[in-house]
Amino acid sequence: MRLKNKSWKLEVGSWMQKPRTFFSFLPLTFNLQPPTFFLISLCILFLHGCSRPIDDSKTLNLYFDADPITLDPALITDVRSGKLAALLYDTLLQYDEKLTLISSLAKSWKISKDGKVYTFLLRSDVPFSNGRFLKARDVRFSLERLASPSNQSPRAWILSHVQGFQEFQEKKNKHICGIRILNSHKIKIVLQRPFSPFLSMLTMPNASIISRQSGQAFIGSGPFRLAHWRHDYEMVLKKNPNYFQGAPEIKQICFRIIKETLFVSSEFRRGHLDMIEVPGPELSLYLKDPQWENHLVFQENPNLYYLGFNCRQEALQKSEIRKAIATAIDLPLLLETLKKNKASRINGPIPSLLEDPSPLQPLSYHPDLAREILIQNHFNFDRPLTLLQSSNEETLELSEALQFMLQAIGVQVKIVEKEWSSFKSSLNQGDFDLFLISWWADYPDGENFLYPLFHSSNWPSGGNYTGFSNLEIDSLIEKLQNSSSSNEQRKISDTIQEKILDESPLVPLYSSRTCLLEQPWIKGYTPHPLYNGNKYLHISKEISSP
Amino acid sequence: MKLKLDTSGLIGLLGIILLFLLALGAPFIGQHSPFKMNLVSEPQGPSIQHLFGTDPLGRDLFARTLYALRHSLFISAVASLLTLGLGAFLGMLSGYFRGVIDLGLMGLIDCMLAFPTLLLTLAVCAVLGPGNRTLLISLVISGWAGSARIIRSHVQSIRSKEFVISSLLLGASHTHVLKKHIFPHCLPLLCVLLPTLLGTNLLSECSLSFLGFGLPPPHPTLGKMVYEGARYFRLAPWWSFFPGLVIALGILSVNLLGDSLRKNLQGDTHD
Numbered sequence: 001m002r003l004k005n006k007s008w009k010l011e012v013g014s015w016m017q018k019p020r021t022f023f024s025f026l027p028l029t030f031n032l033q034p035p036t037f038f039l040i041s042l043c044i045l046f047l048h049g050c051s052r053p054i055d056d057s058k059t060l061n062l063y064f065d066a067d068p069i070t071l072d073p074a075l076i077t078d079v080r081s082g083k084l085a086a087l088l089y090d091t092l093l094q095y096d097e098k099l100t101l102i103s104s105l106a107k108s109w110k111i112s113k114d115g116k117v118y119t120f121l122l123r124s125d126v127p128f129s130n131g132r133f134l135k136a137r138d139v140r141f142s143l144e145r146l147a148s149p150s151n152q153s154p155r156a157w158i159l160s161h162v163q164g165f166q167e168f169q170e171k172k173n174k175h176i177c178g179i180r181i182l183n184s185h186k187i188k189i190v191l192q193r194p195f196s197p198f199l200s201m202l203t204m205p206n207a208s209i210i211s212r213q214s215g216q217a218f219i220g221s222g223p224f225r226l227a228h229w230r231h232d233y234e235m236v237l238k239k240n241p242n243y244f245q246g247a248p249e250i251k252q253i254c255f256r257i258i259k260e261t262l263f264v265s266s267e268f269r270r271g272h273l274d275m276i277e278v279p280g281p282e283l284s285l286y287l288k289d290p291q292w293e294n295h296l297v298f299q300e301n302p303n304l305y306y307l308g309f310n311c312r313q314e315a316l317q318k319s320e321i322r323k324a325i326a327t328a329i330d331l332p333l334l335l336e337t338l339k340k341n342k343a344s345r346i347n348g349p350i351p352s353l354l355e356d357p358s359p360l361q362p363l364s365y366h367p368d369l370a371r372e373i374l375i376q377n378h379f380n381f382d383r384p385l386t387l388l389q390s391s392n393e394e395t396l397e398l399s400e401a402l403q404f405m406l407q408a409i410g411v412q413v414k415i416v417e418k419e420w421s422s423f424k425s426s427l428n429q430g431d432f433d434l435f436l437i438s439w440w441a442d443y444p445d446g447e448n449f450l451y452p453l454f455h456s457s458n459w460p461s462g463g464n465y466t467g468f469s470n471l472e473i474d475s476l477i478e479k480l481q482n483s484s485s486s487n488e489q490r491k492i493s494d495t496i497q498e499k500i501l502d503e504s505p506l507v508p509l510y511s512s513r514t515c516l517l518e519q520p521w522i523k524g525y526t527p528h529p530l531y532n533g534n535k536y537l538h539i540s541k542e543i544s545s546p
Numbered sequence: 547m548k549l550k551l552d553t554s555g556l557i558g559l560l561g562i563i564l565l566f567l568l569a570l571g572a573p574f575i576g577q578h579s580p581f582k583m584n585l586v587s588e589p590q591g592p593s594i595q596h597l598f599g600t601d602p603l604g605r606d607l608f609a610r611t612l613y614a615l616r617h618s619l620f621i622s623a624v625a626s627l628l629t630l631g632l633g634a635f636l637g638m639l640s641g642y643f644r645g646v647i648d649l650g651l652m653g654l655i656d657c658m659l660a661f662p663t664l665l666l667t668l669a670v671c672a673v674l675g676p677g678n679r680t681l682l683i684s685l686v687i688s689g690w691a692g693s694a695r696i697i698r699s700h701v702q703s704i705r706s707k708e709f710v711i712s713s714l715l716l717g718a719s720h721t722h723v724l725k726k727h728i729f730p731h732c733l734p735l736l737c738v739l740l741p742t743l744l745g746t747n748l749l750s751e752c753s754l755s756f757l758g759f760g761l762p763p764p765h766p767t768l769g770k771m772v773y774e775g776a777r778y779f780r781l782a783p784w785w786s787f788f789p790g791l792v793i794a795l796g797i798l799s800v801n802l803l804g805d806s807l808r809k810n811l812q813g814d815t816h817d
Contacts, residue, residue: 262779281602281778284588337585338602391758393777397603400763404583404603415763 057521057541058251061274063258063267067232071218073208074146074153079440079531082205086532087237087253089208089220092120092139093199097528099354099444101199105134105209105221115194115484122185126244128211130219136187140179141212144168147176155206161195194482196489200443205532223248223535232257249524249540274522274541278515280342280394286517287341297516299527300344300353302441304449305395307402307507310433312467315380322504323363324373328409329402330365335510338397343510348497349453350446351511353529355490360497362508371409384412385433390423395436398509402436427465435465438512444530446493451477454500468505555806558741561799565792569616578606580613581764589782599784601774610766611789617761618768619796621678622747625685629743630736632686633693638728640694641701642720651694658691667750671759678761681754685747693739697732704731738811741804745797752793768793 068080073089076082092106103109106120126134145151147159149169159165163178178190191198201207211219221244224237235255239248258264261279268276278286278296286292307329309316316322335343346352347360374381385406389399396417403413413434418426426432441448452463455477459467473496480492518525524538551559568575578596584604592599598607640651658666670684704710710727718726754760755769768789775786 261777265780279777281781285781333585396763396774401583401585401603403764404581417758417762 057543060250060253060536060539060541061256061272062253063256063264063273063276064235065257065259065261065264067257068235071226072151073142073206073210073218073220074148074151074155076205077154082532083534084235084237084255085205085208086222086535087224088218088222088226089205089210090126090222091204091207091209092122092202094203095444095528095530095533097526097533099529101203105139109199111199111484115196115482116191118189118191118198119182120187120189122187123244124185126221127242128219128221129225129240130211130213132211132213134209134221135184135212136181137184138212139187139209140175140181142209143179143207144176145210146206153206155204158201158204158206161191161193161198163190163192194484196481196483197443197445197447200445200448203530203532204443223537224253227252243537245535245537248535248537250536253536268517268519271519273519275516275518275525278517283341283515286515292517295518295520297518297525297527298341299514299516300351300529301512301514302351302353302444302529303438303511304346304349304351305343305398305436305438305509305512306349307509308435308437308466309505310430310435310467311469311505312430313433315383315385316433318377319503320373321377321379324370324377324379325406325411326363326504326507327366328370328411329405329507330367331362331507331509332365334398334401338401339510339512341513341515343512346508346511349500349506349508350449350493350497351441353511354441354444354449355446355493359494360501363501363504367405367409374409374411379411381410381412384414386431387413387415388423388426388432388435389415389417390420390437391417394512395438399436428460430460430467437465439463441530446489447477447480450493450496450500451481454496454505466505468503470499470503473499473503550810551803551806552809554802558799558802558804558806561795562741562803565615565796565799566619568612569619572609572612572616575612576606576609578609580605580609580766582606589778589785591782592784598788599782601782601785602778607771607785607788610771611768611792614766614768614771614789615792615796617765618748618751618755618793621681621685621751622744625682625689625747625751626740626743628682628686629689629747630693630740633690633739634697634732634736636690637694637697638701638724638732641698642705642724642728644702644705648698652698655691655695655698658688659695661688663688663750664753667754668757668759671754676759676762681751681760684754685750688750689743689747693743696739697735700732700735701728704728734811738804738807741800741807745800745804748793748796748800 064080066080068084069078070076070081071084071088073085076085090105092104093101093109094104096102105122105126107123108121110119111117112119120139122134122136122139124133128134128138143159146153147156147162147165147168149171156169159176162176164173164176165178167173168176178192180188180190182188208220211221213219221240223240223243223245225240227236227238229235234257237253237255239251241247256273258267264273264276265279265282267273286296307326309322309325311317311322331345335345344352345362347357347362387399387403389395399415403415406413416432427435427437439449439453452458453466454464454468454470454473455462456464456469456471456474458464459469476492476496476499480489480496483489483492514527516527521541521543523540523542526538528534576597582605584600586604589602590596590600590604596606596608598611600606601610636651640648640655666688667684670687671680674680674683704727710723713723713727751760752767752769752772755767756773758770758773760767760770771789772786772793775782775784775789778785
């Protein structure tokens with residue numbers, strides 16, 4: 001190939017006469033002038049653009065912001081894999097849109113009076129995608145897989161209250177003795193002590209039931225089956241016509257992997273995506289746009305965004321100081337401006353989605369009082385507090401606003417931004433004063449916001465990053481776990497939250513709201529507060545032909 | 547050699563002077579503080595009140611852009627001087643003494659040049675953590691080898707000139723020759739290299755802050771502003787547009803000046 005000044009010449013001649021080039025074996029001669037070259041390039045680009053299948057009315061086009069990490073239910077810890085697990089597998093029980101526990105693979109269930117024995121009656125009409133029907137042995141197989149030491153599941157704790165879990169983990173027993181098969185469709189799970197959130201935990205994607213004869217493939221009974229997966233590009237799920245709750249209305253779901261939020265939005269406007277989560281900064285544009293305002297769906301999330309204090313740091317050991325810092329934050333203003341329509345106010349650590357509004361009184365905004373209390377408590381204003389945060393775009397503005405507000409009372413804040421894994425390891429090491437983080441419910445139970453965040457046994461890596469330790473609260477949380485009456489649970493939970501607000505190891509900021517935008521042709525979609533709640537059974541596309 | 551600037555060079559020089567004046571005068575220009583927040587509403591578009599608009603925290607983007615420019619120019623100017631100083635020193639040593647010193651230094655330079663610049667800079671930043679010092683160190687580490695190599699070859703050609711050899715024959719010491727004969731002859735080259743380096747460093751500094759290795763908040767940096775603004779591109783395009791424009795202007799002026807100076811030097815050598 002020779003490059004000449006004026007024209008780009010791809011010279012290919014007969015074998016012996018012309019200098020040998022890469023294309024020498026071809027008995028052809030191309031002479032590419034720039035316009036021709038340009039045209040060919042355009043054609044290639046155009047053809048590439050056409051390589052995506054034209055959207056038909058039976059394919060639901062969705063996206064993920066990154067590749068799901070695993071399809072092995074025992075190992076799932078990320079939201080994307082959890083979403084997929086809901087489509088590929090089923091759990092014994094599930095939550096409906098109102099967060100009521102309903103049956104799924106288990107037709108019915110019974111809890112003994114002492115709260116220790118759970119008996120599940122399984123459905124007999126559930127086929128796995130390999131044709132076999134669900135039996136009690138599949139349930140035991142899946143749960144033991146989760147608990148098995150050889151799988152090293154990060155979620156094995158789901159079964160930690162089951163009798164014989166410890167022995168099974170130490171490989172003393174072949175089976176978990178607390179999981180007993182009564183007959184082919186009846187199974188009993190015995191706990192060591194009453195544990196109220198147990199049923200909730202069984203709805204987690206990790207407790208998905210797969211066929212005992214899965215081998216490496218994880219064969220589930222869910223409404224969809226994995227058709228193909230091109231890593232970092234797309235994932236296609238085909239519907240399961242034999243799904244026990246009725247086959248889904250759409251034929252397939254195509255999840256594309258799109259990392260850029262700007263691109264997500266433009267693909268949606270071009271009609272290539274059927275539903276998107278509106279990127280935060282664009283929400284107000286869509287809200288003002290008459291074309292889209294009626295297609296926005298808001299969904300409260302079961303999560304807590306909070307500003308945590310390092311209670312083991314000398315400067316922040318006194319609860320008065322922590323409370324004073326909390327009162328210097330004008331939370332209503334923050335939510336009204338930065339998080340408008342994107343967050344809802346939260347009074348205590350438990351999101352209002354999971355619990356009816358409690359009589360808790362959140363701390364009000366009193367910057368002058370805050371400064372006074374700090375001075376009274378000999379707070380060292382010269383030492384800047386390190387605010388640790390992950391490089392999360394959503395909380396970046398928030399931390400700068402917090403920095404500004406605390407500066408107004410003379411507290412210097414140094415923001416340290418770290419990417420997620422080094423952020424997590426810094427949290428575990430405790431080298432910070434303040435941190436900004438969110439806690440998402442593993443299972444929709446208020447207990448999931450109390451035990452991991454405030455029980456002293458979860459410091460430092462179990463979720464209690466504040467290093468908070470209070471024996472009274474520890475025992476109250478344990479009492480809450482053991483209680484079986486919902487009235488009693490509510491009372492204990494209110495007491496715990498009150499005490500926690502009084503100690504202020506963290507400042508509850510808000511629960512986030514997801515804003516979904518659906519195309520006008522999407523019918524029958526109901527948002528679900530849990531990431532693994534939606535099975536896309538009744539969603540359909542009605543594209544009217546012009 | 548006389549330095550004569552053509553029109554484009556002059557425009558470049560004026561551009562640089564203007565940017566430097568803006569940067570130096572940042573605290574006196576405009577009525578807003580770059581840090582003062584006004585959490586009331588959505589980001590506001592450019593107006594008489596806020597020439598470049600505001601960000602969602604209500605901070606004036608004109609003031610922030612000027613402060614960021616001040617920081618970027620300071621970092622890139624200091625980094626360029628340090629890079630050039632180190633490069634010139636090592637390049638002169640290598641070109642003048644030849645032999646083992648040359649071999650060793652050239653090996654090192656080859657190693658340094660083999661690394662992709664941005665990757666090397668990122669690695670240094672990741673080890674040292676964000677901050678001004680880190681930016682300077684990483685820019686110098688990734689930049690010195692290139693200029694050292696250019697200066698070395700220039701010194702090699704001067705080294706064999708008659709006046710250098712006669713000076714040596716007359717018994718002048720190496721220090722004397724390097725100081726009185728070699729260095730003055732390198733000066734024009736250094737003058738050409740400086741604007742080029744300034745441009746490269748400005749761009750590198752902006753890329754590093756874009757990637758989150760710049761100054762921590764609340765300090766504004768041009769790269770970070772472009773990055774933050776990109777998320778808001780549909781809602782508030784001015785947020786990343788103006789810092790981007792300033793970066794482009796800065797690099798354009800520096801390159802125009804550098805080009806013009808280079809023409810001078812080439813003319814000089816042809817003579």
